[in-house]
Amino acid sequence: MKHSISIFWRDRENHYKLLITKCRNCGKSSYPKLKRCPYCGSTNVEVVESKGRGTLVNYTITYFRVDGSEAMLPKVIGLVKLDEGVKVPAEIVDVPDLSSLKPGLEVEAVLRKYSSDDPHGLIYYGLKFIPSIIKKQ
Ligand SMILES: [Zn+2]
Numbered sequence: 001m002k003h004s005i006s007i008f009w010r011d012r013e014n015h016y017k018l019l020i021t022k023c024r025n026c027g028k029s030s031y032p033k034l035k036r037c038p039y040c041g042s043t044n045v046e047v048v049e050s051k052g053r054g055t056l057v058n059y060t061i062t063y064f065r066v067d068g069s070e071a072m073l074p075k076v077i078g079l080v081k082l083d084e085g086v087k088v089p090a091e092i093v094d095v096p097d098l099s100s101l102k103p104g105l106e107v108e109a110v111l112r113k114y115s116s117d118d119p120h121g122l123i124y125y126g127l128k129f130i131p132s133i134i135k136k137q
Contacts, residue, residue: 008124015126018050018109020084031086052109053132054082059092059101074098080107080129094130106132 013019019033025042033047059078066073076092078101093112095101107129114124 005122015114015124016111018052018082018088018127019047020050020082020086021045022048029084029086031082031088048084050082050084050086050109052082052127054080054088054107054129056092056101056103056105056107056129057081057087058103061098061101076101078107078129091128092130093128100131108132 008015014032018031021030021032021034021037022045023029023037023040023042024044024046026037026040028037028039030038034045036043037045057079059076062075062077063072064075065071076095076098078090078092080088080090080092082088090109092101092107093110109127110130111125112128114126116123
């Protein structure tokens with residue numbers, strides 16, 4: 001997928017950090033970063049950065065074909081509940097065995113390649129999640 005360099009640059013903070021809106025009025029948190037609380041409508045909110053750890057709520061596996069190949073590769077899309085209490089949709093990568101995926105699996109955010117314009121073009125990075133057990137090894 002082609003990205004606009006200027007749009008990606010302007011939105012870079014949301015690609016490299018998990019920013020959560022915390023409401024000072026009702027105390028609830030939400031994702032993504034907002035200027036107004038989606039629960040009570042208050043603008044008395046603060047933006048905090050998540051530590052990037054959480055658990056897998058659920059996931060789905062899709063398969064895609066790489067250009068010039070007949071092989072279908074798996075891509076795991078999960079819903080992660082961060083330790084701060086909000087849910088984030090994200091790609092789950094570095095899964096050694098797809099059968100090890102299950103709700104409740106501990107995961108953490110890592111910076112990974114999203115896409116590139118072409119073999120010699122810009123490379124876009126963003127946050128994805130890996131099973132925490134991989135980092136402990
Ligand atoms: Zn609120």
